[in-house]
Amino acid sequence: MASVPKTMKAVVIEKNGGTEVLQYKTDVPVPEPKEGQVLVKNDYIGINFIDTYFRSGLYPAPSWPYILGREAEGTVVKAGGGETYGIKEGDKVVWMAEGAYAEYTAAPAAKTVKLPKEMESKIGAAALLQGLTALTLIREAHAVKKGDWVLVHAAAGGTGLWLCQLLRALGANTIGTASTKEKVDLATKAGATHMINYSQDDVKSKVMELTNNNGVAAVFDGVGKSTFDLSLECVARKGSMISFGNASGAVPPVTIARLSPKNARLMRPTLFGYIATREEFEHYVNELFEIIPKEKIDVRIHEVYPLSEAKRAQDDLEGRVSTGKLLLDPTA
Ligand code: NDP
Numbered sequence: 001m002a003s004v005p006k007t008m009k010a011v012v013i014e015k016n017g018g019t020e021v022l023q024y025k026t027d028v029p030v031p032e033p034k035e036g037q038v039l040v041k042n043d044y045i046g047i048n049f050i051d052t053y054f055r056s057g058l059y060p061a062p063s064w065p066y067i068l069g070r071e072a073e074g075t076v077v078k079a080g081g082g083e084t085y086g087i088k089e090g091d092k093v094v095w096m097a098e099g100a101y102a103e104y105t106a107a108p109a110a111k112t113v114k115l116p117k118e119m120e121s122k123i124g125a126a127a128l129l130q131g132l133t134a135l136t137l138i139r140e141a142h143a144v145k146k147g148d149w150v151l152v153h154a155a156a157g158g159t160g161l162w163l164c165q166l167l168r169a170l171g172a173n174t175i176g177t178a179s180t181k182e183k184v185d186l187a188t189k190a191g192a193t194h195m196i197n198y199s200q201d202d203v204k205s206k207v208m209e210l211t212n213n214n215g216v217a218a219v220f221d222g223v224g225k226s227t228f229d230l231s232l233e234c235v236a237r238k239g240s241m242i243s244f245g246n247a248s249g250a251v252p253p254v255t256i257a258r259l260s261p262k263n264a265r266l267m268r269p270t271l272f273g274y275i276a277t278r279e280e281f282e283h284y285v286n287e288l289f290e291i292i293p294k295e296k297i298d299v300r301i302h303e304v305y306p307l308s309e310a311k312r313a314q315d316d317l318e319g320r321v322s323t324g325k326l327l328l329d330p331t332a
Pocket of ligand 1: 047048049050129130133154155156157158159160177178179180183222223224226244245246247248249269270271272317318319320321322323324
């Protein structure tokens, strides 16, 4: 059996706030895997916007002190017994649950899968949560068809670049938005057929011009508060407004009568609701792992930050500096 230390490095919060509440500690107890869990020694940890919501208090932390982070890639060093879905000690895995900003995580085996042999560790860590989000959004939140016009906000972000590439594979007409020329170029390379630099151009008029005044069949809006009204204005008759995040803040309550003029649908999906069961999780992970080589998906990694620099990483994510995925390395 692999030797497991008693304590580990981890980033812990003891209260809500800005990035100053992120505490890098070197003496956090290594968790003991319970039945149905596997203890994973993490190689690369994925950073996601949701981590900032738990830090700020927008989403309540389930317990205190709390270790942020929802996904990582690593090696199983111990199994806690019970059903582990064929996952055993020594396996390289990716997992999605809680407590990722740490050297070790006791992850539920039901939300852990083996890393494909041909996949690099970093890619596994970078692909899982954002890749699955994009995949489930275009399959279930609004089933996008070839030729559909869709609008993707923050198209050069982690989830945005995934959406652009998966929508290209489907043959959709993707209009992306981004704040800088560098981001516009990246999203175009990823498959956005039309890009709007919203720092320079008016998004609604461009969308209407491109769609012959019809609007788009679906808006995928992870920006939230600052774009909600604009997004709804860009939706076509019988279209879908998919609000899936709060990067600019939470969307205030909406009066449903606002959907009537276009017979529009409004959804507020979360990935976790699409992969709640083992069957659903495996189904989408298998599909994602097949799509990556088949569609030559470029899983763009913005930067690998040392775990001790989680604050700088979250500052970059919230400061709109990043493009693609941010990772943490617990060994650095
Ligand atoms: P991104 O890499 O997309 O980073 C956020 C981007 O949003 C920024 O780079 C910026 O792009 C844009 N943005 C616009 N306004 C703001 C603002 N006020 N503050 C910060 N960013 C802003 O992050 P993720 O891919 O991790 O997440 C994107 C969104 O998707 C988040 O809202 C997240 O919560 C959501 N999400 C939801 C999931 C779900 O299950 N529902 C799962 C995964 C992600 P630009 O400069 O081009 O405007």
